[in-house]
Amino acid sequence: MNRRISADALRLAIPALSLTVLLAAVFWLQPRAMSYVGLNLLFNLAVPIALATIAQMLIMSVNDLDLSMGTFVSFVACVTATFLRDAPLVGVLILAGAVAVYSVLGVVIYLRNLPSIVVTLGMSFVWAGLAVLLLPSPGGQAPDWARALMTVKPPLVPMAIVASIAIAIVAHLVVMRSSLGVLIRGVGGNQRSVERAGWSVVATRAAAYGLAGIFAVLAGIALVGLTTSADANIALRYTLLSIAGVILGGGEFIGGRVSPVGAVIGALTLTLAGSFLSFLRISPDWQIGAQGAILIVVLALRLLLRRVEIREKGR
Amino acid sequence: MTIRKMLLASVAVACAAMPMTAFADTSGKKIALSNNYAGNSWRQAMLTSWDKVTGEAVKTGVVAAADPFTTAENQATEQAAQIQNMILQGYDAIVLNAASPTALNGAIKEACDAGITVVSFDGIVTEPCAWRIAVDFKEMGRSQVEYLSKKVPEGGNLLEIRGLAGVFVDDEISAGIHEGVKQFPQFKVAGSVHGDWAQDVAQKAVAGILPSLPEVVGVVTQGGDGYGAAQAIAAAKRPMPVIVMGNREDELKWWKEQKDANGYETMSVSIAPGVSTLAFWVAQQILDGKEVKKDLVVPFLRIDQDNLEQNLANTQAGGVANVEYSQEDALKVIEAAK
Structure with a gap:
């Protein structure tokens, strides 16, 4: 029992450590960032990414992968900048419908035994198409409340940090502390034993996908709150960023092993890595490679750690 | 009598100095180029022109720095982060070719609020606080x-x-x-x-x-x-x-x-890819304190029978005919908009 906790703590230690090292490097390169305004500018675009990462994490905790995350967040952004502002009731209904579609997807993937990658890849075209239908040319306007929420200036600690901590706490409570969270991770770890224990796998998967849909909707709203208006292609990068964030934060592709706090830290690390490379004045041709290198270094550290873990267990 | 003379003289000196002091000096100002894509010959020529013209401007002390940045992927969210980084880096003006006319508005608003001049060209933005150099x-x-x-x-x-x-x-x-x-x-x-x-x-x-x-x-x-x-x-x-x-x-x-x-x-x-240099000079003029309308129009680069040979000689194989703009060209464009 004792060892299990230490292993989990270690799992979280690596992402936390990489974030700290990066942050120190950024502060050293650009002392201006070491301020209320600076921290907010560094991290405010990480808030929607963190929400999308939590959504992806929920899908990954039932051993699936969502390749439509980027287009779905873009679609939500378009709904937010149009319907949610002009006709809030219709907007809420559309978003609720979208979350319901996510739940249904989770069920269909399970019942028909379909590969989630294929289904969500297909859905990504559906979401992209709907987004283009809603906003054929970039435009729309963020609802005032979303804009106010994302530009609020709380005392002492900037919005981006407060929001990241709040997201981490809420996701931690839902995934690690609630019985639903245990079930979701159980389905990812060992579906049959959950089934034999008398739980409904269908309902659990529907709930996991539905929750992911809710977090993705929040990501879209947060993004529009930051950008003030939408574009049908606004969040295409989020698909890969969210997957990388989960893995960077100590999650695994299979086995229901995920860490919500780690996922948020992973999203922050990815955002910071971009700024770090930009402050270093690395040429854009090398930037993608450098971003990849940072990912590989962190993952290599984890692999090393796992070896230590296994050796400890063997003893 | 002498006092009156001295007063008059000082007034004269003040008047003579007025036009000088009305304009701020831009030799200490830093300008950044935020570019979303570099994957075709037009954009490559655009970046080369920028380097050529701004390199000269930095050398002669017109501005302190004019650094180009290109995002690794052509994505609005990435460019928004890039612009926010530029705010942190302390640039006085940001010249940008935007990935999206609307999705960068939040980041641009942040820049304007921080007192930074934002000039968009080619890929222009709708945020009202930014300048636009558009193509007709x-x-x-x-x-x-x-x-x-x-x-x-x-x-x-x-x-x-x-x-x-x-x-x-x-x-x-x-x-x-x-x-x-x-x-x-x-x-x-x-x-x-x-x-x-x-x-x-x-x-x-x-x-x-x-x-x-x-x-x-x-x-x-x-x-x-x-x-x-x-x-x-x-x-x-x-x-x-x-x-x-x-x-x-x-x-x-x-x-x-x-x-x-x-x-x-x-x-x-x-349109000449050198329009990036026009945007640079417009940004420099705004930093200099000049009143500039928010919406400007890029002149076309037109080649006729008589200047064909000259333009062809200046065009790289597989490239696009280009022209780099000077400070005077920028002033002309600014005047034309008034």
Whole structure:
């Protein structure tokens, strides 16, 4: 029992450590960032990414992968900048419908035994198409409340940090502390034993996908709150960023092993890595490679750690 | 008496110094270029022009720095983060070619709030606090028909080559061409194909539609498609109409060959990638304290019969004819907007 906790703590230690090292490097390169305004500018675009990462994490905790995350967040952004502002009731209904579609997807993937990658890849075209239908040319306007929420200036600690901590706490409570969270991770770890224990796998998967849909909707709203208006292609990068964030934060592709706090830290690390490379004045041709290198270094550290873990267990 | 003289003298000195002090000195100012994409010859030329002109400006002390940044992927969220990083880096002005006209507005607002001058060009942004150097694509289309009306006063059938379907630029240029046809009713668009701004696509499309067309006196284009059209028409052994070119190197080279062989006459029009340097000078002028209207229009780069050789010599193989703008050009554009 004792060892299990230490292993989990270690799992979280690596992402936390990489974030700290990066942050120190950024502060050293650009002392201006070491301020209320600076921290907010560094991290405010990480808030929607963190929400999308939590959504992806929920899908990954039932051993699936969502390749439509980027287009779905873009679609939500378009709904937010149009319907949610002009006709809030219709907007809420559309978003609720979208979350319901996510739940249904989770069920269909399970019942028909379909590969989630294929289904969500297909859905990504559906979401992209709907987004283009809603906003054929970039435009729309963020609802005032979303804009106010994302530009609020709380005392002492900037919005981006407060929001990241709040997201981490809420996701931690839902995934690690609630019985639903245990079930979701159980389905990812060992579906049959959950089934034999008398739980409904269908309902659990529907709930996991539905929750992911809710977090993705929040990501879209947060993004529009930051950008003030939408574009049908606004969040295409989020698909890969969210997957990388989960893995960077100590999650695994299979086995229901995920860490919500780690996922948020992973999203922050990815955002910071971009700024770090930009402050270093690395040429854009090398930037993608450098971003990849940072990912590989962190993952290599984890692999090393796992070896230590296994050796400890063997003893 | 002497006191009065001294007072007068000091007033005179103050008056003489006034125009100097009205303008801020920009030698300590830092300007950044935020670019979303570098993957084609136009954008490469744009970045080269920027380096050339701003490098000179930094050397002579007009500004302290003019650093170009390009995002690794052509994504609005990434460019928004890039702009926010520039705010942290303490730039006084940001010149940008935007990935999206709207998705960067939040980051641009942050920059404006931090007292930074934001000038967008080519890919412009809608945020009201930023300046826009826009391209009048409609006029680019209309001017082609106007040229043809002088070249072929009796009129006739036109073949229109359009760009990539569904793209804003394609709609705008085409609308301009049809406006031009309305203005000069002796012309009629007899057929229209999509050339996707690529010579090979244009060649295939024109070859496909030619047999169904009556005699064509002019071909109106969008750039990057004139050479392909010429190849298709030559292959069909039809009389060569006036093909309006789009400043690409292969188009100009073909035009030169024809001009030398049989005195072929046409014109060529497009936007010079050096517009980035125009944006740089506009930003510098704003930092200098000059009143500049928020919406400016880029002049086209037009090549005619007499300056063909000169432009062709300055164009790289496989590239686009380019022109770099100077501070005086920027002042002219600013004046024209008033």
